[in-house]
Amino acid sequence: MTKSELISEIAERSGLAKSDVEKCMKEFEGVVHEVVAKGEEKLTMPGFLSFEQTMRSARTGRNPQTGETIQVPASKAVKVTAGSKLKASAKGA
Structure with a gap:
């Protein structure tokens, strides 16, 4: 499953817009990057x-x-x- 397929699947299951799910995923990645970098x-x-x-x-x-x-x-x-x-x-x- 690709990242775009994951975003589509989460959007479909949650009823959220794909753009909202994508923003959330980007922020999650950012938090993980920060924690690991520190x-x-x-x-x-x-x-x-x-x-x-x-x-x-x-x-x-x-x-x-x-x-x-x-x-x-x-x-x-x-x-x-x-x-x-x-x-x-x-x-x-």
Whole structure:
């Protein structure tokens, strides 16, 4: 399902205008971006998803083409975790 299909589906189910649903989705994305960028807290939607910033430590890697050992610097990443209800839906429960 694409983002536009999701917006259409939510608009149809909720009775809201597509433009209102799209605005809401954009604001939701903005909030998630801000929370993850700050890295101070975790955004949690119980049973559905959680978003948080994580740190990857520096490590030694290997170039797959040459086999040469390289140093991979520490970096920040985002972690998205599925909640229990979403996991149950995926299992068909």
